[in-house]
Amino acid sequence: MTYDVESVRARFPSLATGTAHFDGPGGSQVPAAVADAVRDAMTSSLANRGVVTAAERAADAIVLDARRALADLLGASPEGVVFGRSMTQLTYDFARTLARTWSPGDEVVVTRLDHDANVRPWVQAAEAVGAVVRWVAFDPATGELDDVADALSERTRLVAVTAASNLIGTRPAVARIADLAHERGALCYVDGVHLTAHHPVDVAAFGADFFACSPYKFFGPHCGVVAGRPEVLADLRPDKLLPSSDAVPERFELGTLPYELLAGCTAAVDFIADLVPSTGTRRERIVASLTAVGEHEDRLRERAEAGLSELPGVTVWSRAGSRTPTVLVTFADHAAADAYRYLAGVGVNAPAGAFYAIETSRWLGLGDTGGLRVGLAPYSTEAEVDRLLAGLAAFLRPA
Ligand SMILES: Cc1ncc(COP(=O)(O)O)c(C=O)c1O
Numbered sequence: 287m288t289y290d291v292e293s294v295r296a297r298f299p300s301l302a303t304g305t306a307h308f309d310g311p312g313g314s315q316v317p318a319a320v321a322d323a324v325r326d327a328m329t330s331s332l333a334n335r336g337v338v339t340a341a342e343r344a345a346d347a348i349v350l351d352a353r354r355a356l357a358d359l360l361g362a363s364p365e366g367v368v369f370g371r372s373m374t375q376l377t378y379d380f381a382r383t384l385a386r387t388w389s390p391g392d393e394v395v396v397t398r399l400d401h402d403a404n405v406r407p408w409v410q411a412a413e414a415v416g417a418v419v420r421w422v423a424f425d426p427a428t429g430e431l432d433d434v435a436d437a438l439s440e441r442t443r444l445v446a447v448t449a450a451s452n453l454i455g456t457r458p459a460v461a462r463i464a465d466l467a468h469e470r471g472a473l474c475y476v477d478g479v480h481l482t483a484h485h486p487v488d489v490a491a492f493g494a495d496f497f498a499c500s501p502y503k504f505f506g507p508h509c510g511v512v513a514g515r516p517e518v519l520a521d522l523r524p525d526k527l528l529p530s531s532d533a534v535p536e537r538f539e540l541g542t543l544p545y546e547l548l549a550g551c552t553a554a555v556d557f558i559a560d561l562v563p564s565t566g567t568r569r570e571r572i573v574a575s576l577t578a579v580g581e582h583e584d585r586l587r588e589r590a591e592a593g594l595s596e597l598p599g600v601t602v603w604s605r606a607g608s609r610t611p612t613v614l615v616t617f618a619d620h621a622a623a624d625a626y627r628y629l630a631g632v633g634v635n636a637p638a639g640a641f642y643a644i645e646t647s648r649w650l651g652l653g654d655t656g657g658l659r660v661g662l663a664p665y666s667t668e669a670e671v672d673r674l675l676a677g678l679a680a681f682l683r684p685a
Contacts, residue, residue, distance in 0.1 A: 289562060289578040295665045297557070306670035308636040310663035311452050311480060311612050313502045320505055323553035327546040334542060345545050352548035353535075355555035358569045359504075360478070360497060361488035362513035368535040369543055369551075373479050373498045373510040374403040379538065380475065380496060380512065381407035382414075383524040388443050390416030395437045395445040395472075397422040398645040401452050404477035404498070405645060408446045417443070424456065426650050429606035431458040435466050442472040449492070450481035453643035453656065455609035457481065464493030473518065479503055483663070484583060484610045486576040489513050506554030507547040512538075561664065583611035583662045586671050590660060593675035597682055603650055603657060611662035617682065622658040628681040634674050636660050 295301050297317045307315055327348060335349060336342030350364075357364040370376040388394070394412045396405045396419060412419050420437040424430060434445060445467040450457045464474040476494040478487055483504040489497040495518045502508040519534045526537060559568050561575035590613055594600050599618030616622055622638035629636050640647035640656030647656045660674065 289582045291582065291665065291667055294561060295667075298665055301665060304633060306634045306666075306673050307663065308634065308660045308666070308670075308674060310483065310666075311503070311659060311661035312637065312641065313508075314483065314505050314663055315665060316507075317505055317554075317557050319557050320507065320550045320553045324507060324546045324550040327549035332545060348545045348549050348552075349543055352551045355552040355568075356511050356513065358567075359482070359487065359555045359558065359572055360499070360513045361486075361490050361569070362497065363516055366514040366516040366519055366535060368512045368514060368519075368538040369548060370510045370512070370539065372508070373477070373500045373512075374407075376510045376512045376538075377403055377475070377477075377498060378407045379524060379540075380522075381411035383522050383538075384444060384473070385411035385415050385417070386523070388412070388415050388417045391441060392417045392443045393420050393439055393441040394418070395420045395422060395434065395442060395447075395467075397424070397431060397434075397447050397458075398649045399424050399431050399451045399454075399456055399458065400446065400448045400477060400643070400645065401479065402642045402644050403479075404446050404448055404475070408444065408475075422447075423649060424646075427605075429454050429456045429604065429609070431456065434458075434463045438466055438470050438472070440470065442467065442470045444473050444475060446475045446477070448477040448480065449487070449497075450478075450484070450610045450612075451643060451646060452480040452612065452641055453646045453659065454604045454606070454614050454650075455480075455612040456604075456606035457608040457610065460492045460494065464495075468493065480610060480612070484576070485580050486573040501547075501551045501554055504554060505557055507544075507550035509544060509547045509551065511551075514538075579664045582664065583666070586662045586666050586668065587611035587613065589668060590662070590671050590674065593671070594678070597675070597678055599682065600678075603652075613660040613662075614657045615660065616652065616657040620682065622656065625658050625678065625681050629674070629677045632673070632677045632680075634670075634677050636674060 300315045331341045333341035335346045353364040353367040356367045467474040473495040475496040478499045482499040497513045559571040562578045564571045564574040603614040626638035638658045
């Protein structure tokens with residue numbers, strides 16, 4: 287499949303500035319089509335969801351379209367797609383709701399590879415009900431997650447695991463982990479925020495009971511999504527207002543949905559489906575596009591890693607066998623924050639930090655400081671990788 291990066295780039299107004307964006311793991315650039323969809327929704331005749339006026343029906347259609355779009359993107363059921371303000375907010379909500387079904391002595395499993403948004407909500411919810419937290423670590427030398435099986439018991443109620451680390455890119459074997467959780471009668475909550483931007487996702491094949499993602503990481507607006515298994519959602523009783531809908535998934539969506547952002551989500555999914563010329567259902571086109579994106583990004587990652595390995599005093603921490611194109615580096619004699627500032631001065635955006643993957647950064651021995659994160663995106667080019675490498679070489683050159 288030919289991936290025409292220049293024609294993809296032409297659809298992003300912000301890339302005209304010439305800045306090389308390696309900051310995608312924090313949030314991608316946005317194509318014009320998504321911004322247009324947001325504006326069109328806001329300037330159209332729109333009311334609260336309903337069936338009487340055309341404006342009400344328009345709002346209803348936006349919501350249902352967005353659920354179908356996310357379901358196509360994730361290989362999930364539209365009836366289980368819950369929208370919220372962010373992945374963090376949704377995960378806190380689900381943690382509090384699920385914790386009501388836990389008893390003292392029950393166990394919750396979290397990992398040191400996860401962003402804190404898939405750690406702290408579970409740790410705090412467990413504490414509130416006297417449940418025990420079991421930690422799964424990873425090998426700092428390889429970046430591979432330890433065996434989750436060792437943390438499971440008959441008391442395990444939930445396993446929270448990332449589909450990909452936003453700091454070092456490791457992709458744990460989520461389907462196996464979900465199977466292990468289910469064998470113990472536990473649920474599996476997967477943080478798909480980082481993975482969804484880079485690879486085709488198949489929530490059903492993962493076996494995830496909940497799969498969380500954030501459309502602003504894949505060209506969409508700033509909001510969050512959890513694709514839950516509808517039959518699991520049906521058994522949960524979140525706090526909600528008396529007059530609001532008790533249907534699934536509306537039961538989990540507090541207040542009025544941001545219709546304009548949902549219209550932007552649908553546009554983002556359609557944009558992904560169109561990244562490479564292909565035919566078939568939208569789901570099939572999404573899989574074709576993200577497969578091509580994965581290959582494009584892997585090529586660039588190999589180029590970046592080869593160049594980084596030739597620079598003096600550079601340590602690359604992204605080493606897992608299966609990983610996203612997100613490369614964390616540190617420098618023997620320089621602070622990553624200084625490299626970040628230097629690169630910004632030459633039009634290359636590659637931020638430094640731990641990016642809320644605080645457990646991961648500490649486990650690597652990098653404290654709360656982390657490193658320089660080079661995140662490749664579908665709009666990244668070889669020339670940009672070369673600019674990054676040249677910028678770092680200049681930064682590291684003795685004065
Ligand atoms: C892996 C991962 N999980 C969760 C989050 C939190 O997402 P949100 O900003 O939607 O709360 C992020 C954000 O960077 C992330 O990278």
